[in-house]
Amino acid sequence: MKTLTIQVTVNGEAFCKTVGVNMTLLEFLREELHLTGTKLGCNEGECGACTVLVDGKPVNSCLMLAVEADGAEIFTVEGLAKDGTLHxxxxxxxxxxxxxxxxxxxxxxxxxxxxxxxxxxxxxxxxxxxxxxxxxxxxxxxxxxxxxxxxxxxxxxx
Ligand code: FES
Ligand code: FES
The missing domain is CATH 1.10.150.120 ([2Fe-2S]-binding domain)
Known part of the structure; x- marks a missing residue:
């Protein structure tokens, strides 16, 4: 399968990873980075369970490819609490x-x-x-x- 290397910042941490070109951003977050707070619901853009912020905008991560997020700043639910204090x-x-x-x-x-x-x-x-x-x-x-x-x-x- 064709792969590409992407660089993203997730909750303030920089990552450089090689991913399949058809991997969704949701799969990338859950399976590559083990950030399982973001949920897989419908997998077709209808439920919003997979919402994360990409460059400050809410997106359904099940509909975005990981390679499309190259260079982006991503914020997930794991990034909300700071030093053990809830947002x-x-x-x-x-x-x-x-x-x-x-x-x-x-x-x-x-x-x-x-x-x-x-x-x-x-x-x-x-x-x-x-x-x-x-x-x-x-x-x-x-x-x-x-x-x-x-x-x-x-x-x-x-
Ligand atoms: S999993 Fe339902 S919108 Fe993404
Ligand atoms: S779907 Fe159960 S709390 Fe919202």
Whole structure:
């Protein structure tokens, strides 16, 4: 199989790896870097469980090839907590009871991170709109919206 060597930064760490040209970014993160926080749901761009930030933008990593991420800065759910301290979004998800089975949570958190980077004080309507690509089968979304508003009120995003 044809391979290419790519250089990426993931959660601040630089990697240089040779990958198959048909490997997805999701497979690269989970299988090559063992960052299994990012979830494989539908594998066809419908559920958002695989959402990561690529150069600050949320993408479905199941739809992006690893070779397309060459040179990019990637941020996954593993990069949210710092030195054992949860990110405000993670704290808020716990506090608001926005996690049930948890399968959607990594993708939700990364979409929510991108959302708060764009709208530091979002309305419930903005949150619902920006997160429409992330499916949750458990919570009914209200607690997720509440959690993101709570995180925005903590006013220490970053
Ligand atoms: S696994 Fe990528 S969108 Fe569902
Ligand atoms: S908490 Fe179960 S899918 Fe969202």
């Amino acid at each position: 405000p979004l993670q704290e808020a998800f716990i506090e608001a009871g926005a996690v049930q089975c948890g399968f959607c949570t990594p993708g939700m958190l990364m979409s929510a991170k991108a959302l708060l980077d764009k709208y530091p004080k979002p309305t419930a309507q903005q949150i619902r709109k920006e997160l429409e690509g992330n499916i949750c089968r458990c919570t009914g979304y209200d607690r997720i919206v509440k959690a993101i508003i709570l995180a925005s009120e903590m006013n220490k995003e970053g």
